[in-house]
Amino acid sequence: MSIGASNRGAGFQALTTYFRPTVAVAKSKANRGVCCSSGSVQSRFLQWWLPPFQKCSMKVTTLFSCSLTTMFLSSIKADHCNVYNWSSKLEHFVLEGQPVTINCLSGKMLNLELKEDSLTWYRAGSHAPVLEDPALRIQQRASSIWFLPAILEDSGFYECTIRNSTHCSKMYFKLTVFQNSRDSCFNGKFALTQYVFTTLNGKIVCPDLNYFREENPILTVLWYKDCKLIEDRRFEPLDNYLMIANITMEDQGNYTCRMPYYYMGKQYNVSRDITLNVTESLPKKPPEIFFPRNHSIEVDLGSNIIIDCNTSGAEVDHVFWTVNNSYIDQYYKHCKTVFEIYE
Secondary structure: OOHHHOOOOOOHHHHHHHHHHHHHHHHHOOOOOHOOOOOHHHHHHHHHHHHHHHOOOHHHHHHHHHHHHHHHHHHHOOOEEEEEEOOOEEEEEEEEEOEEEEEEOOOOOOOOOOOOEEEEEEEEEOOOOOOOOOOOOOEEOOEEEEEOOOOHHHHHEOOOOEOOOEEEEEEEEEEEEOOOOOOOOOOHHHHHEEEEEEEEEEEEEEEOOOOOOOOOOOOEEEEOOOOOEEEOOOOHHHHHHEEEEEEHHHHOEEEEEEEEEEOEEEEEEEEEEEEEEOOOOOOOOOEEEEEEOOOOOOOOOOOOOOOOOOOEEOOOOOOOOOEEEEEEHHHHHHHHHOOOOOO
């Protein structure tokens, strides 16, 4: 247990906790070795460090001094962490009473490179790690911290630490737990903004649902506009998306996606508020050729000539040359005529 605590950066405080009770017993009974102490975790740990021929003769005070030096030096190495700067990209928002998860490795700034690397979550400023206990409201699962569910008091910074015996790296994440007003089912302050264009088919994305779908990938997402369930046939839910056909300016507004999540026999709601902005698409115009326009150009036999094809249109329009309704490279493929096309 003490070795694991040292790797997690418990440091000198952890050693004090382990040794202090046993040292007190040794001082009161100096003539008795650790072999004669009780079967507690502390005494068994001290016996493990004693050489076989000294288990019943070496004093606990001497053992304490030797073990402390070795463990303390390793804890100094582990406590030096490279801290990655926090940014707004690492900020997470969740409605009070709903579950939320934060993945330490999602930004790919931290990585588990070695097998001996350990990943631990803490609340910023606390030395108590988040435990991997499925019965706890706040728990660690693999590289993620889970809140089941989140409450207002959970708002704040959390740190993810990756360490082994030689290096340590950490990153901070911010969690904001908010409330909706009693008269509103939509919170514009924490809503995501998405954009679509008119006259086209588009989609709205309900983000960050994959973690909740790992155990049950077929969970249904319901979509609402202005707090009313969408039943218009132009809107088609598909996985994490809401597909919209023939978008108009009337489709602009406030949308909410909602999905159930089941854990330990309880049902939670996972929802996202989205503000959809619709932009008027520019009318499409067919490309127009300004030069050449159905007229002949006289040239001397054997001379070089450059003919400019001057057109208007969108960037996606493709400009090409034809000869007698055939592509130019196909028309002259059996001839020795040399031609080049410049764009």
